[in-house]
Structure formats: structure tokens, C-alpha cells
Amino acid sequence: MSSVKIELRQDQVDKIHSICDSFGNQEGELINVLHKCQSTFGYLPAEVQEVISEKMEMPAAKVYGVVTFYSFFTMIPKGKHPISICTGTACYVRGAETVLNEFKKQLEIEVGETCEDGIFSLSCLRCVGACGLAPVVQVGDKTYGRVAPDDVKGIIEAYTG
């Protein structure tokens, strides 16, 4: 799993336990449990998965298998302002790749990485269903439509300036 070990505080362990309990510790609710935990911790590090596996009485390998199968779950902490670039077909045809490259250049990180200062992280997602606004970029909950490479700098500055 991940190389950096993190120490979970007791209140964090309790929080995970209470999430598992709220879904009756049922195996079939694993994905819902993971959704809840990810929205609480921001990501799903190995330690969180271990606590879930113990509490729900299933192998850690199974929890890990599910976490890594679905692209929505991540084991890397996201930045304070996660940037997602839609690379669905409509966005691709309208130049999402050039926008993505501009973000990579400006932030000096690759897709799936987080800036050293933890402010931004960069990811791609498959179609947010806003094809009319292609190409689309999301920063946190805010959506930017018809983004051109020239707009990238301004978007980043809106969160740093």
C-alpha cells in the first residue's frame, strides 16, 4: 500500500467505526462506507482501510481491491483546491488536452499529483455531463466552462492571489 505511514488518532478511529455502524457493518454497504470515509478524510489511506476491514470483518485485501477498482476513490490526499479537467469526448474534441497541458506546465505537476504546498491537485475525469460547456474544468465545486489555455493562469491566480 502507501509508503508513508500515518498515525490515526483515536477520535478518527471512532469516526470510522461510527460510519461502519451507520451502515450496519454490512459487507454490501462497503462502497457507501468508503464514500463516507473519503468525504470525511479527503482520501482513503491504507490505515483507514485497515480500520474498516477490521470493523466490518472482511479481509483488508478486499477493501483495497474495491478502493483501487473505482476511480472515484483515491489513496493520495487531494490538494486544498482539487482541479479536475474533463477529458470526455466532447471536451477532448474541443481542446481539453491543451488546457490540461497548460495546467501541468503552470503547476509543475502531473495528473494524479498534488502540489508540494498542498494547495492544488490535478486530476482528469470522464465527462461531468456538461458537454455544452466543453472544455470544462472544475476547481473544488466550482465549474469553469469553455476554458482556453490562456484562461488557465487566471483560474490558478483566483485561488492563490
Place this chain on the structure above:
Amino acid sequence: MSKYSKNINKKQIRIALRNCGIIDPEIIEEYIARDGYHALGEVLTRQTPEETIELMKASGLRGRGGAGFPAGLKWDFARKNEADQKYVVCNADEGDPGAFMDRSILEGDPHSVLEAMAIVGRCIGSDMGYIYIRAEYPLAIARLKIAIEQAREYGLLGKDILGSGFNFDIDLKYGAGAFVCGEETALIHSMEGERGEPTLKPPFPAESGYMGKPTNVNNVETLANVPVIILKGAEWFSSIGTESSKGTKVFALAGKINNVGLIEVPMGTTLREVIFEIGGGIKDGKKFKAAQTGGPSGGCLTEKHLDTPIDYENLVANGSMMGSGGMIVMDEDDCMVSIARFYLDFTVEESCGKCAPCRIGNKRLHELLQRICEGKGEESDLVRLRNLGEVIKDTSLCGLGQSSPNPVLSTMDNFPEEYLSHVVDKKCTSGVCTDLLEYFIVEENCIGCTACARACPVGCISGERKEPHLINPDTCIKCGACMEKCKFDAVILK
């Protein structure tokens, strides 16, 4: 309103989208005022489940998620399988990039889906329904939650609905970003908290689905059609559309087209009507090149298909498929080889890895395309692409692998010259594949300042002072130094 607005509405019939944008989706009374839940009342009080199923069969409604299986028949299978518990599942895992009709229906008219699910429940003998929805659609989730709560308050969900003795309730299950979960067996495994890997059919979900019980899975758009069919009758519905494909289809028009958005047209409408009349033609007056339907499972339709009526059969016959109804329009600036690579990129990432043809085969297909786009392809690669593509189609476990080579095979069929120019001449005529582009000096812009020639590390630029210069493509190493130095935009990539 644009000048195209008249044509936008003329060709459209709104059945699945009948309430979208018209009612407030958070107020159940507005849905009821537009005949909402009347169909459920009709089914519960005036029809036997068998009669309702016969009506659905007669209407000719087919699954709108992609494969086009007759809905009434599916219900009939689930009904005939006896069990102590059955489930109704709504597939709202709209993973096809470029399609957003399900999101629009769930956000704009959530009750139509709830009502239809209760009707399915009555028909197959189930008291529990689940909506499997993508976590990427937070607004749709919020609206569904409100709608379910309101329907319960009105006694339209829950125990003894409308005093008929029929019980039915609905809950949500969340996806977590996996395209393969649109496949019904994979979706069911995901609902059970497992990795969303598909399993061989049979057994079909109608025999053994969620928790091993008979389960009926229908797509959002299919369900949205159901209440109207019950109220207006099978004859009315089957009078719309073509011989084999009845009713309407919602398409998500996107890409290089003037009017972007959702449209709902009768089956059998031609591509020309969709793109040039409703869609208002190609952006910036460019030339139409292709329309991609069916997403990563589909193929391209070209100019010669413009007058073909769009229905399930015709799309398959032309190497594409209906899919969920994404329609991406491309113009002369789009390179079909790189579009095929784009789709393979998607498939490789989304393949669940369970079966070898899909896991390994698509990876190899992608590598071949990557090579071709980089100008390292050979003519024999084209034969390899085709053979491999056909093997993957024939041997993959589920619908994802069985259709993933379609974007490659269909672009090869329709644009053979483009593939050839990539591998033989090493040229990308649309100017997309940067590795195949050549630096070129535009004579009119060049003032002969010699800046480029001095910057060129291999000395391949020749020309007298104050005369237009020339790049020798045979010795050029494509470093781009000349383009950087030129102050007159005379150096271009072509």
C-alpha cells in the same frame, strides 16, 4: 433565440424529456399536475400485471441504454421467475463520455423515473427498487432524495400504495467511477459492494441478479418513457419511429456543432436533419467529417450516412451503435486516427481486467495506434489492428470488450486513406498528430531576416538575406527553434 430556433423545435417530439425544464423537479404537485403518477394509478387499479406487460410489449419500447433489448420482454422474464424477493434496478450509471440525457432526466423530472420503477415493481412482483447512480452527479442525487421523500409522503411509495395493497419503496446506491458498471452484471456486483466486474450471462439478472434474486435492470431514459406509454397507449407509441425501433431517442449533441445540447427526435430521423437542421450545422462554417455515436463502444457515421434513418439496426449495420445517445460531431480539423486512439485510451483505463482479450488486447491495440500517431507505424500494422480488433470483439467476456474495437474498426472502414497517410506518407492531414507535422515557412510572411537559419542547429534552413527562406524537411529534426525565433509568424506546423 438564435436563428436556428425554429428548426430546433420543428423536428423534435419530447416524450422522455416531456417535463424537463417545464416543471420544478423539487415540487411533486407540479409533476402530478402534468398527469404524474396517473399511470401508476391506472396500473394498480385497472390493469393486471400481465396486461401491463402485454401493453409494453405491444408498444415496442426497447432499452435506451445501448443494446436495445425489448423492455416488455425483459419484465416478462423477471415476472416468470418465481422468488420470495425480486428487485427493480434503475441504471443511472451514465458513464459514456459525451452523453448526459440521464442526468438531465434525473435532475429535471425525477418523479417520472420513480413512477416507472413502481410500475415495473408491480409488473414483476417486486417491492424494492434501487437507483444505481454515479457519485459524480450530486444534483441528481439531491433531487432524487427529495422526490423519494415527497412520493412517500403522498403515499405513492411505501406501504399500500393508493390503497391497492401494493408495497414498493426505492433507495439509492452509489457508483464510484467505473464505466464497466453500466453493464448490468457488473452494476449488480457493484451494488453488492464488490468490485464491478461482469460475469457471464446466463444466468441473466432476470433469473439471478442482486443478492441472487431475480432483478430487472432498466436505464433511466427507458423508464422515463413508461408512464406516457401507459397513459397514451401502445398504439400511439408504436406509431412513432421506424419498423423495428419505436418511439423517440434523446441524443446529446456535442462537439463541433452550432447548437449543443439535448434533443429528442423520433427514431428514423436522419443524421442530416439532426446535424444541419436541429444542430444548426458545423461550427465556424467548417466541413462536416463524422458523427461519433455510441461512445467508446460505437463508431463513426460519415457524409455517406447523412441520409440514413437513425435506428438501432441501421446504426449497427453501419458499424456503429445507438449506445446511450451521445453524438459527437467532428469537422475537417479532427484526425480520425487520434480519435480512435482517444477512445482506446478510455477503454484501456476502464477495462476491469477480468478477461484477457479486453485487458491485454485493448492495450496492444492502443500501442499500435500510439505508434501510428507518432509516425512509427507500418502498413502491416493496419492488418494487425483489424485482426486483433476482431479477435477482441469475438472473445471478450462482456459488452465493454465486445464493442471496444468499434471506434478503431469503423474509422478504418470509413477513413482508410487517413490511416494510410499516417503509416505510408507519415502525414496527418488534419494537423493533429504533432509528431507527423512538418515545419514550414510561409513565403508571404517571411522577410528574410535569417533569424531562423541562424537558430537552426542542423542548418537545414536556406535562403538569401531579404528573400523568403526554405526548410529542408529531410534534414529537419523538428526542434522548433526556428518557430521560436521568428517574429513574423512565418514558421508554421503543417
